[in-house]
Structures are given as C-alpha cells and as structure tokens.
Amino acid sequence: xxxxxxxxxxxxxxxxxxxxxxxxxxxxxxxxxxxxxxxxxxxxxxxxxxxxxxxxxxxxxxxxxxxxxxxxxxxxxxxxxxxxxxxxxxxxxxxxxxxxxxxxxxxxxxxxxxxxxxxxxxxxxxxxxxxxxxxxxxxxxxxxxxxxxxxxxxxxxxxxxxxxxxxxxxxxxxxxxxxxxxxxxxxxxxxxxxxxxxxxxxxxxxxxxxxxxxxxxxxxxxxxxxxxxxxxxxxxxxxxxxxxxxxxxxxxxxxxxxxxxxxxxxxxxxxxxxxxxxxxxxxxxxxxxxxxxxxxxxxxxxxxxxxxxxxxxxxxxxxxxxxxxxxxxxxxxxxxxxxxxxxxxxxxxxxxxxxxxxxxxxxxxxxxxxxxxxxxxxxxxxxxxxxxxxxxxxxxxxxxxxxxxxxxxxxxxxxxxxxxx
Amino acid sequence: xxxxxxxxxxxxxxxxxxxxxxxxxxxxxxxxxxxxxxxxxxxxxxxxxxxxxxxxxxxxxxxxxxxxxxxxxxxxxxxxxxxxxxxxxxxxxxxxxxxxxxxxxxxxxxxxxxxxxxxxxxxxxxxxxxxxxxxxxxxxxxxxxxxxxxxxxxxxxxxxxxxxxxxxxxxxxxxxxxxxxxxxxxxxxxxxxxxxxxxxxxxxxxxxxxxxxxxxxxxxxxxxxxxxxxxxxxxxxxxxxxxxxxxxxxxxxxxxxxxxxxxxxxxxxxxxxxxxxxxxxxxxxxxxxxxxxxxxxxxxxxxxxxxxxxxxxxxxxxxxxxxxxxxxxxxxxxxxxxxxxxxxxxxxxxxxxxxxxxxxxxxxxxxxxxxxxxxxxxxxxxxxxxxxxxxxxxxxxxxxxxxxxxxxxxxxxxxxxxxxx
Numbered sequence: 144x145x146x147x148x149x150x151x152x153x154x155x156x157x158x159x160x161x162x163x164x165x166x167x168x169x170x171x172x173x174x175x176x177x178x179x180x181x182x183x184x185x186x187x188x189x190x191x192x193x194x195x196x197x198x199x200x201x202x203x204x205x206x207x208x209x210x211x212x213x214x215x216x217x218x219x220x221x222x223x224x225x226x227x228x229x230x231x232x233x234x235x236x237x238x239x240x241x242x243x244x245x246x247x248x249x250x251x252x253x254x255x256x257x258x259x260x261x262x263x264x265x266x267x268x269x270x271x272x273x274x275x276x277x278x279x280x281x282x283x284x285x286x287x288x289x290x291x292x293x294x295x296x297x298x299x300x301x302x303x304x305x306x307x308x309x310x311x312x313x314x315x316x317x318x319x320x321x322x323x324x325x326x327x328x329x330x331x332x333x334x335x336x337x338x339x340x341x342x343x344x345x346x347x348x349x350x351x352x353x354x355x356x357x358x359x360x361x362x363x364x365x366x367x368x369x370x371x372x373x374x375x376x377x378x379x380x381x382x383x384x385x386x387x388x389x390x391x392x393x394x395x396x397x398x399x400x401x402x403x404x405x406x407x408x409x410x411x412x413x414x415x416x417x418x419x420x421x422x423x424x425x426x427x428x429x430x431x432x433x434x435x436x437x438x439x440x441x442x443x444x445x446x447x448x449x450x451x452x453x454x455x456x457x458x459x460x461x462x463x464x465x466x467x468x469x470x471x472x473x474x475x476x477x478x479x480x481x482x483x484x485x486x487x488x489x490x491x492x493x494x495x496x497x498x499x500x501x502x503x504x505x506x507x508x509x510x511x512x513x514x515x516x517x518x519x520x521x522x523x524x525x526x527x528x529x530x531x532x533x534x535x536x537x538x539x540x541x542x543x544x545x546x547x548x549x550x551x552x553x554x555x556x557x558x559x560x561x562x563x564x
Numbered sequence: 565x566x567x568x569x570x571x572x573x574x575x576x577x578x579x580x581x582x583x584x585x586x587x588x589x590x591x592x593x594x595x596x597x598x599x600x601x602x603x604x605x606x607x608x609x610x611x612x613x614x615x616x617x618x619x620x621x622x623x624x625x626x627x628x629x630x631x632x633x634x635x636x637x638x639x640x641x642x643x644x645x646x647x648x649x650x651x652x653x654x655x656x657x658x659x660x661x662x663x664x665x666x667x668x669x670x671x672x673x674x675x676x677x678x679x680x681x682x683x684x685x686x687x688x689x690x691x692x693x694x695x696x697x698x699x700x701x702x703x704x705x706x707x708x709x710x711x712x713x714x715x716x717x718x719x720x721x722x723x724x725x726x727x728x729x730x731x732x733x734x735x736x737x738x739x740x741x742x743x744x745x746x747x748x749x750x751x752x753x754x755x756x757x758x759x760x761x762x763x764x765x766x767x768x769x770x771x772x773x774x775x776x777x778x779x780x781x782x783x784x785x786x787x788x789x790x791x792x793x794x795x796x797x798x799x800x801x802x803x804x805x806x807x808x809x810x811x812x813x814x815x816x817x818x819x820x821x822x823x824x825x826x827x828x829x830x831x832x833x834x835x836x837x838x839x840x841x842x843x844x845x846x847x848x849x850x851x852x853x854x855x856x857x858x859x860x861x862x863x864x865x866x867x868x869x870x871x872x873x874x875x876x877x878x879x880x881x882x883x884x885x886x887x888x889x890x891x892x893x894x895x896x897x898x899x900x901x902x903x904x905x906x907x908x909x910x911x912x913x914x915x916x917x918x919x920x921x922x923x924x925x926x927x928x929x930x931x932x933x934x935x936x937x938x939x940x941x942x943x944x945x946x947x948x949x950x951x952x953x954x955x956x957x958x959x960x961x962x963x964x965x966x967x968x969x970x971x972x973x974x975x976x977x978x979x980x981x982x983x984x985x
Contacts (some may be wrong), residue, residue, distance in 0.1 A: 159789075
C-alpha cells in the first residue's frame with residue numbers, strides 16, 4: 144500500500160480569504176483519479192515558523208507531501224527555503240534553472256531581476272520539477288526514508304501542467320496509482336438535480352460502479368466511477384451503466400467529461416456542415432467567446448453582432464423600430480428579429496440571439512430582472528424561448544445561464560433536425 | 565491578544581475534489597474582517613480516527629476551532645459525536661432541538677426520520693448554535709480552559725446565516741474582533757511580478773502596514789494591510805503607503821480591490837462621456853462580455869462585431885481585401901482597419917480590435933501561435949500593438965491576456981488623453 148498524500152497549500156492570501164483554494168480541489172481530484180489515498184489538507188501562511196509546524200505534523204501522518212505556493216521571487220515566497228531548513232539540507236544554486244529563467248526573460252526582451260535568483264536554489268539532493276511556462280520550478284525530493292515531497296507554484300495553470308507532464312509519470316514510476324479510479328462524468332442541462340436523482344435513483348445504490356450526482360453552475364452531473372486495473376477493465380463496469388442512464392435521461396444528457404455545451408454544439412454543426420452566427424445583447428459577446436473556446440471553431444462559427452445598445456439592434460440587425468417601441472427590447476419579437484437579422488446578414492444556417500435584463504437595475508414588474516428571451520432562426524423558420532431566471536442569484540449567474548441555455552437551444556434544434564432528417 | 569482561529573472542514577467530498585472549499589474562503593474572509601488571527605486550515609474526511617488526530621493537532625496550536633461539515637443525519641456525519649468522544653463528554657439529547665427539527669419537518673408535511681434524532685444530541689456543557697434554515701444546529705462549546713469550538717453544517721447558505729446571526733455577536737461578546745485587519749489590494753497590469761517587487765522593495769519590509777505581492781492571471785497585485793480599530797485609523801496607515809506606491813508605479817497601477825480593467829475603462833469612459841465599440845476576431849466576443857460584466861455598461865459600451873471569419877472583416881468592418889491578401893488577417897494593418905471600421909460604423913469615440921492566432925493550430929514560423937495585434941481607433945487616429953504571448957501557456961490564456969491587454973490599451977489611451985486634455 145502506497146503511503147498517503149497530504150496537500151499543503153502555502154499562502155497568506157488563502158488565510159485572508161482573498162483567493163479560493165482551487166489548487167487543493169485540482170490536486171484532490173487528481174489523487175482520487177490516480178487512486179492515491181489522501182486524508183488531510185493543510186493551509187498555512189507565508190510564515191516560516193508556522194510552515195515548519197505544519198511540515199512536522201504532515202510528515203508524521205502522510206508519506207507524500209504536495210506543496211503549492213511560495214515558489215515566487217519575492218521575500219514572502221518561502222517554501223523551498225523552509226523545506227531545506229526543516230530537513231537540514233543546504234540550498235544549492237542549479238545553473239540549469241538559472242539558465243532557463245534567463246532564457247524565459249530574454250524571450251520577453253527583459254533581463255531577469257536579482258530577486259529571481261533565489262528561484263534557482265534547491266535543497267541538495269532534490270530533483271528539479273520543471274515548470275515549462277513560468278519562472279519558478281518545483282522540486283521532487285526524498286529528504287528521508289519513506290517521505291516524498293513535491294512542490295508546485297500557486298499559479299494554477301503552471302501547476303496543472305507541471306502536475307500532468309512530470310508529477311503524474313513520476314508518481315506512477317514510483318508505484319503510486321496502481322489501482323486508479325476511473326470515472327466518467329455525465330453532464331445534463333435543463334433538468335433539476337432532484338428530478339434527475341429520482342429518474343436514476345436505482346443507480347445511486349450501486350457499489351460498482353458508484354453513481355453520484357452533483358450540481359454545477361446551472362448544470363447537473365453524474366459521476367460514474369470504479370476502481371480498476373486499466374481503462375479497459377473500467378469500461379466493462381462503467382459503459383453499461385452509462386448507456387442505461389443515457390437512455391433514461393434522453394435529450395437532457397448533453398455530453399461527458401470535458402465536453403461543454405459549446406463543444407457539443409460545435410461538433411454537431413461540423414458534422415452537418417452547418418454554420419452559426421450570434422446576435423447578443425445581454426450576454427455582450429459571451430456566446431461567441433464560449434463557442435470560440437474550442438480550437439477550430441472557425442469551421443462553423445462565423446461571428447456575430449453584439450447589439451448591446453438598442454440603436455445597433457436596428458442599424459446592424461434590422462430589428463424594426465416599431466417592434467422595439469411596442470414590445471420593448473426584451474421581448475420575443477425582438478429576439479426573433481435579431482436571430483433572423485444576423486442569420487440573413489451573415490449568411491449562416493443558424494442565427495442565435497439573446498436579449499434580457501441581467502440587472503441588478505432595469506427590472507420592472509412586467510419585465511423583472513432575470514427575464515431573458517433567446518431567439519433561434521434556422522432553415523425552418525424562427526422560434527424564441529422565454530426564460531425567467533429570477534434576480535436572486537445575480538447578474539453574472541443570469542448571464543452565464545443565458546449563454547448556456549442559448550447553446551442548449553441550438554443543441555436541441557440540431558438534434559431534432561438530425562432525428563427528422 | 566485573542567487566541568488564533570483554525571478552520572477545520574470535514575468531508576470526504578473535499579478530499580475527493582468533488583466540491584470547491586468555498587466555506588474555508590468565507591470563514592477566512594470573515595475572520596480577517598473581524599481581525600481574528602487565523603494561521604491554519606485543515607481538511608479531513610468523515611473518519612473518526614483521522615478527525616481526532618486533526619482535533620489533537622488543532623487544539624495544540626489554535627484556541628478557536630471552527631468546524632464545517634459533518635452535522636447531517638447520515639451515518640457519515642460524525643463531527644458532534646467525535647468531538648464529544650475526544651473531549652470525553654457524554655452526548656445528551658436536547659429536547660428543544662428535537663422539537664425544532666420536528667416542527668421544521670411538519671412545515672414540509674413530513675415526519676422527521678429516525679436518523680434525524682442524532683442531530684438533537686450535543687455534548688454535555690455545549691450551547692446550541694441555532695440553524696434557522698436547516699435541520700442541523702451547530703454548537704458553541706468550551707471543552708477546556710482557553711479553547712472554544714464552534715460547529716456549522718457544510719451547506720454554505722445555512723452556515724453563512726448561522727455565522728452572521730449567532731457566531732459573530734458571540735465572538736464579539738467574548739472579546740474577539742476588537743482589532744480587525746483592514747487591507748487594500750492594488751492591481752497592476754503590464755509589469756512582471758519581479759520588476760514590481762524591485763520597484764517597491766523598501767515597502768515589502770514594512771511592518772505597519774505590511775505590503776505583500778502576489779501574481780494573478782497575467783496581473784500582479786500588492787496587498788497593503790494593517791490591524792486597526794477602525795477604517796479611519798487603518799486609512800492613516802495605509803493611504804500614505806498606497807499613495808507612494810502608486811506614484812512609483814505610475815501607469816502600471818490600474819485599480820484597487822474589486823476593480824477590474826473592464827470596470828476601470830468603463831469608469832474612465834463614463835467620466836469623459838465617451839463610448840466604445842469592439843471588433844473582435846481571436847477573442848470571439850470576450851472583450852464585450854468582460855465590459856458588460858459591469859452593470860450600467862450600456863452608458864458607454866454600444867456593442868460590436870465579432871468577425872471571427874475573414875469574410876466578416878470585409879463585409880461588416882470594411883477591411884480591404886488586398887490588405888487581407890497581402891498582410892494576412894493577423895497583421896497590424898488589419899487590426900487598424902478593424903478598429904477604424906467598427907468606430908465609424910457604430911459612431912463611437914473609440915474602436916477596439918483584436919486579431920491573432922490563439923492556437924493550438926494555425927501558427928507559422930513568421931506568425932506563431934500567440935501572435936496578436938490589438939488595434940485602437942480614436943479621435944486622434946489609429947494605433948496598433950503587436951503582442952507575442954507565446955504558445956506555451958495555451959489557447960485560453962492567450963485569449964484571456966488578449967482581452968485584458970486590449971482593455972489596458974484603452975485605459976492607457978484614455979489616461980494619456982486626459983493628461984493632455
């Protein structure tokens with residue numbers, strides 16, 4: 144049995160609540176995926192005495208210590224120096240790190256500063272955990288029998304890449320992750336968690352694979368997991384259950400794992416050789432931004448009009464002034480005219496529009512904050528969807544679920560067109 | 565000096581990475597606001613042995629233990645029972661809790677289940693920390709001299725209300741929160757962390773206020789903090805240091821606390837009665853989406869064109885076909901024509917454009933992934949900025965820093981126009 148891991152996040156900003164500890168969640172997910180047991184997480188500030196107390200506690204109860212944070216160039220970045228001090232190892236400058244830092248700065252046309260020099264120091268005996276993107280590398284170190292230490296910078300992007308490229312292969316080579324957990328996450332849109340949970344209730348009692356529901360931002364997910372020796376073995380347990388769940392849930396299921404509503408819509412458009420344009424009001428460009436997250440989206444996404452101001456709804460999308468005057472900008476008629484307008488002007492298969500009141504101001508009794516219309520124009524005409532998202536979860540949430548509901552509207556239309564075609 | 569607090573979050577779902585530890589952030593912010601020192605956070609699973617080990621460690625180093633999670637009715641909800649066992653106090657049923665639970669269930673037309681009965685148990689000597697919205701109350705307990713324990717359910721909504729309504733008044737009545745910490749976070753764009761740290765090096769040694777740098781996504785921040793009896797007293801310590809730092813850092817400083825590049829640009833536009841439109845290619849709508857995060861942005865943001873496809877750059881923005889053919893879509897000339905085009909078509913003071921190669925495909929030796937041009941057309945003509953963000957941090961990062969650099973370009977132009985005006 145491999146020793147258990149402990150995640151130690153270093154940073155006074157965590158103790159002040161200035162940032163959310165996403166690094167702990169990422170590492171926890173990864174440890175679970177690899178099947179590495181993990182029983183404790185510790186957060187400690189940029190203070191050498193307290194960091195040493197936390198290290199002393201952690202190495203009594205855990206054999207694999209994973210640090211994030213405290214690798215930067217500034218005086219309060221202390222992780223490497225405190226570890227060296229705690230385990231009584233001298234800090235030694237590694238010329239290859241310094242060369243790498245110098246080169247990265249040269250790339251940006253700058254010399255490294257003297258404060259970066261400490262990032263080239265590692266305790267004697269530690270190996271470099273390379274950081275391909277940032278200046279601070281981490282370390283891999285066995286300061287004593289039965290204890291392994293890995294350090295990562297606190298910047299999530301840098302940490303993720305270092306974890307995937309170096310730490311995971313290293314841990315597997317050391318005998319960790321022999322009984323990894325394999326999971327598939329099924330994603331649903333347009334169904335509340337409690338309704339989904341009732342639909343799939345018998346599956347929630349399974350022990351292999353386990354099926355657990357959890358709620359995301361407006362979406363619901365089911366995680367189907369099992370311990371297995373290989374992906375192929377896991378599939379024999381997971382696939383039949385996933386197939387049954389998909390059959391039960393029908394169109395509410397939209398994708399799995401890393402798929403997003405935008406990527407699923409993109410794949411469907413690409414498959415059918417169709418194109419999309421957007422006419423966005425309350426989302427301000429968010430749908431286009433989401434769609435173009437996917438590389439290669441230019442194959443099916445042409446672009447669109449952000450008609451935040453009403454004058455642009457007329458001038459650029461051909462919305463009729465009398466419709467705006469009679470129905471108001473937030474209305475089914477305007478959403479439909481926007482969708483038709485962008486589709487005909489950009490010569491696409493589909494035109495998708497949003498118009499709504501994201502708040503916090505601008506609501507009326509007839510048209511409260513959270514009221515949104517989504518328009519979709521396509522080969523068979525135009526339709527609109529009225530959504531009442533409510534004011535209580537705030538502007539950002541209203542805009543987010545508008546973007547996602549709009550994408551889901553396209554997804555359902557594409558699937559229904561495909562089913563009929 | 566009041567004893568320091570430790571946050572202990574109980575739940576295997578945290579160790580599996582299934583949920584983000586928002587409770588720790590909430591409590592950390594509250595402790596900072598109240599000036600209650602807080603040096604450690606611990607996460608532990610629903611396991612009695614490990615929970616006791618975590619309690620043993622915590623009560624050696626902290627005098628106020630704040631637990632979240634493990635108060636529910638299911639067998640893996642163990643916090644109250646483990647605390648009672650650890651401090652060797654018998655669990656006693658509190659009739660008033662059971663009456664409250666029964667009443668809450670009656671309200672929903674249900675009888676409580678037998679499993680809820682354990683939620684009515686508290687260790688002898690503990691006071692009830694009422695939960696107005698959920699079934700599980702918490703406790704307030706002094707199991708020994710110099711040690712205070714508070715427990716909360718893991719459901720954020722219930723926890724927040726119990727914290728505000730009962731825990732905060734209780735802690736203040738016990739002499740906590742007499743010396744709250746006040747902070748200001750200064751935000752910088754366009755300067756690396758190491759360069760900023762050198763510029764402000766003398767401030768990093770201050771003890772009152774303290775000044776600490778940290779890096780965000782492409783931006784750098786400095787936190788200036790002090791203990792003080794009031795906001796006004798804090799300001800006498802913080803304001804002079806902030807003023808000096810701003811003077812040293814000049815235009816690289818863009819805002820403080822909750823300000824964003826988009827909100828700062830919005831405020832400057834509003835102040836000068838000017839308007840903005842965007843012509844986005846590689847950012848796909850991200851600039852518009854960012855700008856419209858701010859409520860009331862319709863006062864200065866009209867909208868724009870998402871010209872993801874080259875045909876739209878011609879058709880909707882008037883980019884010349886020969887420029888596209890000769891220079892390519894990712895070029896200074898096209899960025900400038902896009903900016904000029906959107907400004908003249910939408911009749912705004914400023915037109916802002918982006919065109920670039922976000923990757924991972926589409927790069928060439930001459931035009932590698934990460935090459936981006938930002939165009940800005942204004943009353944004094946048009947300019948463009950060539951950015952080489954590099955491929956190594958990936959598509960999402962390139963798009964994010966493009967959005968933020970574009971907003972920063974507007975900010976610098978608005979400030980320089982104001983300085984000259």
